[in-house]
Amino acid sequence: MKKAIMIIAGVGMAICFNACNTNTGSEEGAFPTDSVSIALGKAAFMQDCSSCHNFRADGIGPQLGGLTTFASAEWIRNFIKDPKSIIESGDTLAAKHYNKFKTIMPSFAHYTEEKVNGILAFLNTNKKAPSTLGVDDPNALRNPIPEPIPMSDLVVNLELVAQIPPSSEENPLTRIAKLSFQPITDKIFVMDLRGKLYYLNEGEPEVYMDMAKLKPNFIHQPGLGTGFGSFAFHPEFSKNGLLYTTHTEPPGSAKADFGYPDSIKVTLQWVLSEWKTNQPGGFPFVGESRELFRINMVTGIHGMQEITFNPLAKPGDADYGLLYVGIGDGGSAESGFPFLCNSPENIWGAVIRINPRGTNSLNGHYGIPATNPFSGSENENIRKEIYAHGFRNPHRIAWSRKGEIFVSNIGHQNIESLYIISPGADCGWPVREGTFVIDPSQNMWNIYPLPPDDAKNNFTYPVAEYDHDEGNAIAGGFEYWGKALPALVGKFVFGDIVKGRLFYVEMKDLKVGSQAPIKEWQITLNGVPKTLTALCGADKVDERFGIDRHGELYITTKPDGKVYKLVSANQP
Incomplete structure (x- = not known):
């Protein structure tokens, strides 16, 4: 989302969602499907979210392709409105990805319900997650510069x-x-x-x-x-x-x-x-x-x-x-x-x-x-x-x-x-x-x-x-x-x-x-x-x-x- 990284899922997170059983995935009727909501959500996404996110690969923030197939509408909705509280509550998924991205998305509590529903609707039109770009390589460096700055x-x-x-x-x-x-x-x-x-x-x-x-x-x-x-x-x-x-x-x-x-x-x-x-x-x-x-x-x-x-x-x-x-x-x-x-x-x-x-x-x-x-x-x-x-x-x-x-x-x-x-x-x-x-x-x-x-x-x-x-x-x-x-x-x-x-x-x-x-x-x-x-x-x-x-x-x-x-x- 705007001005920071959105700590929600990219491809490969489905395992964590399912294992932690914190989210139920896409529920019938939870994500609006009408064209007006989708158009509103797309406009909001392009304005406030597209600098950090896409549906292909991690950018400034995680890619969001396939998110609604394993994250509940309620979880996404709550995170949009108050990400910091969810992270501080000990939510397993939120904490995991805060540790990865190391920053917190600002609150979008000022979003109207109509706009939040639009975001949900637009996210739900991108159900396909990329097949390989989200795969972590065990041979990659996880802490490339281990010495802390004194x-x-x-x-x-x-x-x-x-x-x-x-x-x-x-x-x-x-x-x-x-x-x-x-x-x-x-x-x-x-x-x-x-x-x-x-x-x-x-x-x-x-x-x-x-x-x-x-x-x-x-x-x-x-x-x-x-x-x-x-x-x-x-x-x-x-x-x-x-x-x-x-x-x-x-x-x-x-x-x-x-x-x-x-x-x-x-x-x-x-x-x-x-x-x-x-x-x-x-x-x-x-x-x-x-x-x-x-x-x-x-x-x-x-x-x-x-x-x-x-x-x-x-x-x-x-x-x-x-x-x-x-x-x-x-x-x-x-x-x-x-x-x-x-x-x-x-x-x-x-x-x-x-x-x-x-x-x-x-x-x-x-x-x-x-x-x-x-x-x-x-x-x-x-x-x-x-x-x-x-x-x-x-x-x-x-x-x-x-x-x-x-x-x-x-x-x-x-x-x-x-x-x-x-x-x-x-x-x-x-x-x-x-x-x-x-x-x-x-x-x-x-x-x-x-x-x-x-x-x-x-x-x-x-x-x-x-x-x-x-x-x-x-x-x-x-x-x-x-x-x-x-x-x-x-x-x-x-x-x-x-x-x-x-x-x-x-x-x-x-x-x-x-x-x-x-x-x-x-x-x-x-x-x-x-x-x-x-x-x-x-x-x-x-x-x-x-x-x-x-x-x-x-x-x-x-x-x-x-x-x-x-x-x-x-x-x-």
């Missing part, structure tokens, strides 16, 4: 600096996903996926841009990252007034520049736009846009959620003014289309680099730098925009002081990873998850050790990684460049989106070809020890890291719309 003695004090207005009456109250700055000035901006870009005016959020008003086809559902995906001010914004954004629109809104065969479903389209204002210092934004490119996506997950410029590049440098774009695999691998994201002939699962002011792309709307690794290829099928590829979800891109490019890659069921990439790097997805083997044609829950002859593949592996004993999705961060917190100097700071845990690695330990040790750190708020989970009051913290022009760091949390600044740090 707690360090680093303590960082936070200060609440802004409260973003709710963008929904339902949880999460906001979907703030990025905090960044305007070049030259000290202005800080915060983006909500539901469509608004805020300027923090002395801590008070003011709407700078409203994507829903500017783009009539704008949508922010379905999908955990669907909506206003990212923004980046051109390095010379104060002179040229150029701003870049990504957002989502329904399938077929316009012809895609990057598409695939018609036999494969299009769930939505991501659009990269350039905006021009003649008043760079004006407020709110007033200007016009042009489309750079549009890309189709198989599902609502792993979209175009990161765009950024190299903050180290200066006028005259080869990298100056070039836009880096993180493009996820769109859920193609786990949906049965791994060929869309496993080579530089396709744009999905890649970090691309373009010149937004150029014209030598196929559509003529942007440029492809001559310094890109594939720009000189004679293969007409190669996507010359690609800088590095082999990612599931290159969620954040950052730079070290030395100019190294870091990519935080959200993994599948097992591994979260941090990469240092070089031009042309292949990071392995969908046949590698971190430093482990994965097979997209089989149960993608299973991962395996690297083979003895792995060097022949020439994959680039993470410089740091952790498994899902520790968290569920990496929250990409930054090397600390500021001056206010000497204890953070020499550290790359990041965390886990779901659990709200906070990590760091020492920059000196980050070397391609090995994995640096990760350590956890703690926080206080105004000097009082806290956790982000306690502060935001939600099981899913949805944390993100941001940075200002001076290199100082921020943390945001979606459920409560809070923006915190890291103001002091102590490490004995």
